[in-house]
Amino acid sequence: MKIWAKTLSGKKSNMELLLEINSLTMDFGGIRALDHLDMQIAKGKIVALIGPNGAGKTTFFNCLTGIYTPSGGELILHTRDQVVQKLNGLKPNQVTKRGLARTFQNIRLFPSMTVLENVMIGHHCRTKAGVLGAVFRGKKTRYEEARIINQSYEILENVGLSSFVNEFAKNLPYGAQRRLEIARALATDPQLLLLDEPAAGMNPQETDELNELILKIRDQGLSIMLIEHDMRLVMSLSEYIFVMDYGKKIAEGAPEKIQNNPAVIKAYLGEDIEDVT
Amino acid sequence: MSDTQVILYRDVKKGLLVALWFMFLTFPIMVIKVNPIDKIIIWRWQNMFLVGGASFFLYLFSQIFLRKRKTSSQGDQAAKPSRLPFQQALITESKFFIPALCLFGLFWLSFPWLFSTYQTNIMITALMYVVLGLGLNIVVGVAGLLDLGYVAFYAVGAYSYALLNTHFGLGFWTVLPIGALLAMLFGILLGFPVLRLRGDYLAIVTLGFGEIIRLILENWNEFSQGPSGISNIARPGFFGIDMSLDAAISYTYYLMICLVLATIFIVNRLQNSRIGRAWFALREDEIACQAMGIDKTKTKLTAFALGATWAGMVGVIFAAKTTFVNPASFTFLESAIILCIVVLGGMGSIVGVILGALILILLPEYLRAFSDYRMLVFGAVLVTMMVFRPQGIISNIRRTYAIDEDLGQNTVRQKE
Numbered sequence: 001m002k003i004w005a006k007t008l009s010g011k012k013s014n015m016e017l018l019l020e021i022n023s024l025t026m027d028f029g030g031i032r033a034l035d036h037l038d039m040q041i042a043k044g045k046i047v048a049l050i051g052p053n054g055a056g057k058t059t060f061f062n063c064l065t066g067i068y069t070p071s072g073g074e075l076i077l078h079t080r081d082q083v084v085q086k087l088n089g090l091k092p093n094q095v096t097k098r099g100l101a102r103t104f105q106n107i108r109l110f111p112s113m114t115v116l117e118n119v120m121i122g123h124h125c126r127t128k129a130g131v132l133g134a135v136f137r138g139k140k141t142r143y144e145e146a147r148i149i150n151q152s153y154e155i156l157e158n159v160g161l162s163s164f165v166n167e168f169a170k171n172l173p174y175g176a177q178r179r180l181e182i183a184r185a186l187a188t189d190p191q192l193l194l195l196d197e198p199a200a201g202m203n204p205q206e207t208d209e210l211n212e213l214i215l216k217i218r219d220q221g222l223s224i225m226l227i228e229h230d231m232r233l234v235m236s237l238s239e240y241i242f243v244m245d246y247g248k249k250i251a252e253g254a255p256e257k258i259q260n261n262p263a264v265i266k267a268y269l270g271e272d273i274e275d276v277t
Numbered sequence: 278m279s280d281t282q283v284i285l286y287r288d289v290k291k292g293l294l295v296a297l298w299f300m301f302l303t304f305p306i307m308v309i310k311v312n313p314i315d316k317i318i319i320w321r322w323q324n325m326f327l328v329g330g331a332s333f334f335l336y337l338f339s340q341i342f343l344r345k346r347k348t349s350s351q352g353d354q355a356a357k358p359s360r361l362p363f364q365q366a367l368i369t370e371s372k373f374f375i376p377a378l379c380l381f382g383l384f385w386l387s388f389p390w391l392f393s394t395y396q397t398n399i400m401i402t403a404l405m406y407v408v409l410g411l412g413l414n415i416v417v418g419v420a421g422l423l424d425l426g427y428v429a430f431y432a433v434g435a436y437s438y439a440l441l442n443t444h445f446g447l448g449f450w451t452v453l454p455i456g457a458l459l460a461m462l463f464g465i466l467l468g469f470p471v472l473r474l475r476g477d478y479l480a481i482v483t484l485g486f487g488e489i490i491r492l493i494l495e496n497w498n499e500f501s502q503g504p505s506g507i508s509n510i511a512r513p514g515f516f517g518i519d520m521s522l523d524a525a526i527s528y529t530y531y532l533m534i535c536l537v538l539a540t541i542f543i544v545n546r547l548q549n550s551r552i553g554r555a556w557f558a559l560r561e562d563e564i565a566c567q568a569m570g571i572d573k574t575k576t577k578l579t580a581f582a583l584g585a586t587w588a589g590m591v592g593v594i595f596a597a598k599t600t601f602v603n604p605a606s607f608t609f610l611e612s613a614i615i616l617c618i619v620v621l622g623g624m625g626s627i628v629g630v631i632l633g634a635l636i637l638i639l640l641p642e643y644l645r646a647f648s649d650y651r652m653l654v655f656g657a658v659l660v661t662m663m664v665f666r667p668q669g670i671i672s673n674i675r676r677t678y679a680i681d682e683d684l685g686q687n688t689v690r691q692k693e
């Protein structure tokens with residue numbers, strides 16, 4: 001624990017723990033997709049999770065967000081009000097409510113809803129209006145609706161999508177769809193944002209914009225965990241890196257250390273070594 | 278461009294094959310006519326050629342039409358790559374919409390005076406299907422849960438009025454909310470076991486549920502008097518005033534109009550609310566929906582429960598209108614028709630579902646002129662519709678929001 005805190009940035013004092021993963025294991029029939037994974041994620045940092053294809057990165061996200069139920073291990077979240085909570089066995093919506101929001105590797109927007117509505121959906125778990133509220137549309141409900149719309153619009157402005165507000169999500173260019181996924185996740189008011197290959201399929205310019213966006217989000221006080229194959233992006237963004245292969249964590253540390261780690265280079269052999277070094 | 282205008286040799290060949298196929302298909306009903314009295318068979322060969330010719334030309338026309346549409350839509354896409362559908366503007370544009378609405382309103386209000394009791398009765402039925410369609414639209418169109426047993430809730434409503442009225446003498450207005458609540462209860466009852474199911478599996482289970490309810494009503498004689506049904510149910514009362522049959526029918530008509538208006542109002546508000554958005558999201562992508570913090574269980578159950586509530590209410594009105602219920606009114610065919618209304622009208626669109634219901638219920642009535650071919654024409658209309666407009670009459674219209682930032686702060690105007 002102490003060693004980890006030192007390597008992260010040297011400043012031990014403001015090193016607050018956000019998420020602890022202890023011995024997380026996930027089996028699919030005979031396949032062990034996650035093998036006793038241990039991780040500790042600090043608050044307010046950009047952390048990257050890398051590894052070759054099929055290493056189990058997406059599976060890790062799915063276990064963390066409740067889409068899969070892990071076969072073993074513990075997920076412990078330190079919430080904003082200093083409460084320590086186990087995430088195991090929670091449903092995806094309960095995990096989201098506790099402050100973890102994610103994007104998907106293969107974009108999962110609501111295609112036939114408008115861009116604004118997509119973001120408005122994100123507010124669902126932070127708002128209350130029920131059936132009766134919807135029918136009678138009292139002052140409270142109207143106020144809440146207006147607030148949802150305003151905040152959603154603000155988020156869209158933040159990610160640079162305000163010109164698409166009333167567009168169907170499916171009509172957006174690819175890069176914009178990826179950013180809309182981030183906007184939608186931000187609307188759930190998370191403390192940890194989980195991004196699964198946000199730069200996949202983006203051109204260099206879009207990737208640069210994404211880079212800026214992620215830094216901006218971090219500066220607003222969110223923690224970010226990022227799965228990415230684009231090593232340039234990973235190295236420029238992340239303050240700490242975890243490396244996985246075959247469901248196991250094979251290395252962790254600051255970007256410079258990871259670049260020269262022999263185990264990591266070995267895992268990536270067969271892929272483009274240029275990218276790693 | 279040139280090959281999109283002319284009829285190709287290929288099309289003619291295919292058209293001939295289509296014609297042959299239709300001639301073969303319709304041979305037994307169109308050509309052979311058995312006269313059982315004289316024990317002879319009349320061969321009506323001219324019918325065969327009629328069918329052949331008609332299907333050949335219809336095929337050619339459809340080909341030309343489809344191709345034209347394809348090229349024009351390609352042109353459209355190049356011109357304006359991304360726009361909300363045209364109908365959206367049409368329906369959200371108030372200067373077009375309001376006068377039309379007034380006209381419609383006048384027509385509907387004066388209907389019982391303008392037309393015969395018979396016509397009014399048909400219109401009541403159509404309005405009942407409007408409400409049923411809007412109810413099922415919540416489940417199928419909005420929340421995307423394929424429910425093939427919707428008629429079960431309709432039956433629950435109808436039988437709750439029939440039984441409570443004949444056994445306990447409860448009046449229409451007392452049972453209306455009771456029937457709605459009972460149906461809602463059944464909606465939740467069905468909702469629980471099918472929460473984990475999706476798509477085809479959900480369809481099969483709901484289909485089974487609908488049949489179970491019908492079979493119970495058919496076989497539990499002591500409870501529901503079996504297939505012979507329950508008769509002499511009281512018509513809807515109005516402060517105990519005795520009404521002539523004509524007046525009672527007009528009264529039921531206005532009752533239905535009120536229910537339709539209330540339904541439109543409530544369903545519209547629901548769709549444009551936090552709950553409604555959650556339903557749409559559930560339809561679009563279940564996993565993403567959950568990951569966005571929406572409780573799948575709760576959302577599905579509310580959809581089932583609310584959808585069932587409308588069916589229950591219409592059920593009560595149905596029993597009161599016909600003064601007689603038996604299980605034959607609640608077969609799978611009913612569920613199928615209501616589903617057709619939703620699909621034909623356009624999933625998730627209120628205006629679409631209303632149009633769908635009116636077309637699907639009134640068309641067969643006014644097609645009686647075609648006597649025997651009534652259902653054939655009806656089927657043809659349905660098939661054509663689904664071929665040329667698979668997304669329904671009115672397709673997915675989303676609400677738009679106008680946002681202006683003049684005052685340094687976003688003030689939101691909401692367009693409906």
Ligand SMILES: Nc1ncnc2c1ncn2[C@@H]1O[C@H](COP(=O)(O)OP(=O)(O)OP(=O)(O)O)[C@@H](O)[C@H]1O
Pocket residue numbers: 028031033051052053054055056057058059060105
């Ligand atoms: N639902 C599932 N059922 C069975 N096996 C699965 C399932 N999901 C993932 N796996 C397996 O788990 C392993 C890890 O997959 P995962 O998608 O997590 O890899 P990844 O690291 O995200 O790869 P990529 O970089 O290609 O996205 C793979 O071998 C995959 O086949």
Ligand SMILES: [Mg+2]
Pocket residue numbers: 057058059105
């Ligand atoms: Mg993956």
